[in-house]
Amino acid sequence: MGTRAPVVDHGPRTGAEVALTFDADMTDAMLASLRAGRVKSYANLRILDLLEREQVPATFFLTGKWVQRYPDVTRRIAGNPRFELANHTYGHAAFTADCYDLPRLPVDELAGDVAKTFEVIKPYGGRQTRYFRFPGLCHDAAALDALAPLGVTVVDGDVVSGDPFATAWKPLVRAVLDHVRPGSIVIMHVTEANAAMTDEALPHILAGLRERGLVPAPLSEVLTAP
Numbered sequence: 001m002g003t004r005a006p007v008v009d010h011g012p013r014t015g016a017e018v019a020l021t022f023d024a025d026m027t028d029a030m031l032a033s034l035r036a037g038r039v040k041s042y043a044n045l046r047i048l049d050l051l052e053r054e055q056v057p058a059t060f061f062l063t064g065k066w067v068q069r070y071p072d073v074t075r076r077i078a079g080n081p082r083f084e085l086a087n088h089t090y091g092h093a094a095f096t097a098d099c100y101d102l103p104r105l106p107v108d109e110l111a112g113d114v115a116k117t118f119e120v121i122k123p124y125g126g127r128q129t130r131y132f133r134f135p136g137l138c139h140d141a142a143a144l145d146a147l148a149p150l151g152v153t154v155v156d157g158d159v160v161s162g163d164p165f166a167t168a169w170k171p172l173v174r175a176v177l178d179h180v181r182p183g184s185i186v187i188m189h190v191t192e193a194n195a196a197m198t199d200e201a202l203p204h205i206l207a208g209l210r211e212r213g214l215v216p217a218p219l220s221e222v223l224t225a226p
């Protein structure tokens with residue numbers, strides 16, 4: 001025993017680079033809401049518009065079910081040389097107990113779930129990575145052991161924007177700018193209906209980073225900064 005997937009929550013605290021990461025959650029319940037017309041979209045195109053317009057690098061943690069629901073948006077992400085693609089499980093299930101109210105899968109299904117998600121993402125090409133983020137950031141030793149054979153790096157993050165189910169954008173800006181430092185990994189969501197304030201907060205977050213002399217960079221560059 002002894003091998004365990006490594007976990008990172010930030011890069012070196014030197015330099016000026018920070019990683020903006022966006023999770024693309026998708027559960028069966030979310031798919032049902034889309035089908036029933038209860039929500040319009042879980043893909044926030046205003047975030048992509050802004051990042052593209054301002055030429056800002058970012059890293060997207062994609063669930064397999066989100067990719068299958070939004071193939072065109074996935075193509076758009078993969079087609080941008082500033083964007084990296086990473087893995088956020090197939091259907092956003094939890095692999096530990098008491099992880100918010102997420103549906104739960106047994107830990108012995110974790111490696112298969114994550115491998116399947118890489119297979120879903122891979123055909124889109126672009127900047128593929130072996131980064132993986134647990135739903136709800138919930139993980140334990142058993143879950144990390146299970147992922148070791150896949151050669152993934154588990155990415156938590158040190159700056160939680162708190163954007164899920166936010167009803168105002170200012171608290172998100174404050175949450176990010178109060179905690180961001182060189183090497184930080186900022187956690188946000190691209191899921192629109194479940195994170196409706198993120199696109200409104202983002203211009204202010206980008207401006208605040210500029211004021212602090214911090215520069216968004218792809219996660220792989222933030223983690224390998226000298």
Ligand SMILES: [Zn+2]
Nearest residue numbers: 023025135136
């Ligand atoms: Zn998530």
